[in-house]
Amino acid sequence: MPASPPESLPALDLTGDLTELLVALVDTESVSGDEARIADAIQAALEPLDHLELIRDGDVLVARTQLGRAERVVLAGHTDTVPIAGNVPSTTTGKGDDRVVHGRGSCDMKGGVAVQLAVAAALREPARDLTFIFYDHEEVEASLNGLARIGRERPDLLAASFAVLLEPTNARVEGGCQGTMRAEVTLTGVAAHSARSWMGSNAIHAAGPLLERLAAHTSAQVEVEGLVYREGMNAVRIAGGIAGNVIPDRCVVEVNYRFAPDKDDAQAEAYVREVLDGFDLEITDVATGARPGLDRPIAADFLAAVGGEAHPKFGWTDVARFSALDIPAVNFGPGDPSKAHADDEFCPTADLHTCRDALLRWLG
Structure with a gap:
């Protein structure tokens, strides 16, 4: 058993039952902005492991081996959650x-994170050097993201031949991720009293x-390195009008475009402008996707060890931060991604064992 942490911190047993480790993590509240306690607990659990060098930067914790191996692999996961909805403890x-463990x-x-910790404790002499990154502020605006901050301030800590982000994937490999772009389309009219609507123009x-154009649009299915990504362009928000008796002179429709990782930001913007030609639009946000990188030898080795086949990642994840550094990265973690942020969120023990055992086979 590991040494007991300070009384105010939960005890994390990294070599014991995986389900109980997950329970202890879930019961340690860590809504975005309040990750210090869980970071302290993880640090206390890792400190007795003398094969790991620990680096604490704010509420980001990096643990790594320094064995001089020819390759290095990053295993990364965020410690924060969306707000609690009566589902903790x-x-x-x-x-x-x-x-099955239920809870935020x-x-x-x-x-x-539980799988990361179990792997960190189990592999004292891994075949590849390992870097474990536990980071904060993933569930909020990108400017606060702990992994992004480390990438800007300490890019040496992210250096690797390959990265695995342990986001939920039903314990299967999901390569790369989609990019996402938001645009605001502004429609204008002429304000008037609603009793004399013919004197105005309704925005x-x-x-x-x-x-109608968005509803009729057929989104592409794009193959990238053998994986087929389904794109999508949809209206996600609409705002207009100032009162119940005024013909609105302005309406703004927010459009979200999810694009395959074969496109860069400029190509994605050009496509949005082509589809919405004739409308006044402004690009308000963009996050570049990540190519799967499954053509790299280390990625092929990973797939062979894990078993099964790779699937595309629908949605954006922090694998894109590694891809931007030319580090191939995949998503591979326990839990059903459709349950992320749901009030009935849960994770099966079987997924924990599948992911841990696969990583031990590959890295051991």
Whole structure:
């Protein structure tokens, strides 16, 4: 058993039962902005492991081996969660390997963090050098993201031949990720009293052709390195009008474009402008996608050890931060991604064992 942490911190047993480790993590509240306590607990659990060098930077914790191996692999996971909705402390159902842990963060992504910790404790002499990164502020605006901050301030800590982000994937490999772009389309009209609507021009009604164009748009399915990514362009928000008796003179429709990782930001913007030609639009946010990188030898070795086949990642994840540094990266973690942020969030014990055992086979 590891040494007891300070009384105010939860005890994290990294070599014991994986389900109980996940329970302890879930029961340590860590909503974005309040990650210090869970970072302290992880640090206390890792400090007795003399094969790891520990680096604490704010609420980011980096643990790494320094064995002089020819290759280095990063295993990364965020410690924060979205706000709690009556789902902490956790509950556990089932028995043995069929147990399921329910509670905020169990799926997104403390199940992945539990696997990271178990692997860190088990592999004292890994075949590749390892860097474990536990970071904060993933569930909020990108400017606060702990992994992004480390990438800007200490890029040497991210240096690697390959990276695995333990986001929930149902314990299967998901390569790369989609890019995402948001645009605001502004429609204008002329304000008037609604009792004399013919004297004005309704900007909300002017959004009709835009919405019809989006509804009729057929999004592409794009193959990138053998994986097929389904794109999507959709209206996600609409705002207009100032009062119940005024014809609105302005309406803004927010459009979200999810694009395959074969496109860079400029190509994605050009496509949005082509589809929405004739409308006044402004790009308000963009996050570049990540190519799978599955053509690299180390990635092929990973897939062979894990088993099964790779799938595309629908959505954006922090693998893109590694891809931007020319580090191939995949998503591979326990839990059903469709349950991320859900009030009935859960993670099966079987997924924890599948991910841990696969990583031990590959890295041991």
